[in-house]
Amino acid sequence: MKHPTTEHISSWLDRETSQEASHQIEGHMAECEKCLEKAHELGTVRKELRELPRVQASLNFDSIRKRVQRRNSWQKVIVPIGIAACVLLMVSAAIPMLIAGPSPILASMSGGVWIEHTPGAGWEEAMKGEAITTGVQIRLAEDGQVDITLSSKYEIRVKGEALMTAEAIRTRGQNGKFVFFLKQGTLLAKTEKEFKGSSLTILTPSAKAKAMGTAFAVQVSSDALPMTWLGVLQGHVEVERLSTASRVPLIGKGSDNRVLVGAGQSTHVRGYAKPTSPDTILDPEWRVLQELYQLGYSTRIVLLVSPTERRVSELMRPCGIYFSEREGHGLSSSLRLAIAWSQDALASGHVESHQKSIRNLKRVIKQQESLHDITLMLFVGAYEYYIDDNEAAIETFRAAIERGRQSSLASLALCAIGMIQEEQGNRVQAEETYWKVLQDYPGSLEQKEARKGIERLSQKI
């Protein structure tokens, strides 16, 4: 008889062959040493595979249930005042509008980082939480590193001896156009799903890179004839050669001035030459790109105030707070707990429970050293004001300003202090505070409110 195939023997071991075929195979094996050995070999593997230990599932359904419940991305809204449920729904629907058009901010930094807010204004040490608007320049020392983030849209890391300018930061509604000019240094950029509809462009002295839903890195050497290297980790980046220093793309005959660099590829633009055709990246280049895995935006906490002059009165109404989290970048458990406390307190309405929840929130803020602090502190201040603990509210707002002088929320906190003082009848103090708003935060959204406050106070006298 012909030898049965390996497949037959294997199926026979599983009793998946017909009775007739099984008889044949068994008959053959009684005589054929070779096939018997084969069956033995396969049988051993089969047995061992079947005996591989199972891993135990300690998983439970709770986490899935929770995720299902808060599925639609924006998860929870705390609104400290008794807004009816229907209004609350409207608020949630209005959120994209309320938070529209924010600027990217300096999310974190280390080493030497300097910033020039407008050309010629002079260099200052950069602060966490500062907004990056058109014209802002950032300079980094050799040990410097800075992460710039626009909430859920993208994150950029600039490092090494670098010089970067925000050429154009335009936000319209949920979308925006962001152009950065990297004169020298290394830049890593990662865009998120929410980036769809927006555009991120990195200019270098010799090239223009347009990103499309992607993670990539750019390096610009400091040579006389600058060289741009660009490597892509995910997605595609369109790299265009620029004409000499004028930063105007060359739209010439043919498309050889432009290359599309895909994932795992890199290109070089030397001087003002054409970009090299994309090639597979080398090991040392991988090391640069690997850092992209560290980028990713974290929790997002937003005060429910509009970016208008009205925001101070909205804060003191008081406003709600809005937070979202992303898989893998959740809120810390202590913050989650504190928020749960506040929700309970708001439901029960007891002063003691309010105090307890405020204490909890404050403890969380104390523990954390993150960008959300100022936002959270403002929320707590408004909360304290809501339960008529005015002294505590002023103190909290002061602490918030202390933590984030450069934050766009600092003027808001200061103006809020003025309003509380005015309400308490401390006219002199209130007037002083309003003047401080005018002096310290020229161009802030609170200018108008502060001026109105000063007017009101002078009329009363």
Add this chain to the structure above:
Amino acid sequence: MESIGVLLKEELVADVQKWLRRAKKGDEASFEQFYLACKSRILNYTYRFIGDYHASEELTQEVFFRAYRGLSRYEERETPLAWIYSIARNLSCNWIRAQRLRRHLSLDAPLRVVDGEKSLSDAIPSKEIGPGERLLKKERLAILQGAILSLDVSYREVVILCDLQGYEYCMAAEILGISTGTVGSRLSRARLKIAKKVKSKLNRSDSGVKEHLR
């Protein structure tokens, strides 16, 4: 050691279908029952598929979350298990794809044999087995898992379903959407590949083990 005799009983299939039908109408408790009945299967499937215990735990949760979210797309004529396994398969493949970029850096990096597995094999009866043999056993487990991971996905999934999870050819065929004949041929080739791999690995590391025995 517990072997994986998880041949699916008829009534369980009926139960699963019932749970999913109810869950589709919004009954969360039914979905939870479905989850409880299937989570271990899916965890073991993804674990063997990707070889990373912690990631497989996360993947398992993700599989059921996606299943829950996609309940409206689940059609009753489908075999419910085929449906949940296909989600697990897709997510596992995605995970592997994402990892490949990283693994690219060090192709020779030792395969991650998971804490869970180590402790499991440590806990396996030690009375009759001497330390040397235990080492062999542990090593064999690691080699087996490594061999599974070295297979192409199409072979890997057949081995996991038929040998590790004990499904009959027809069930595996239904889950994978291929014919029983294909299941049989892929399984035989996969077993052959694993046998070769184990043999070569054991030969290579024999000297080390012997040294240890001394």
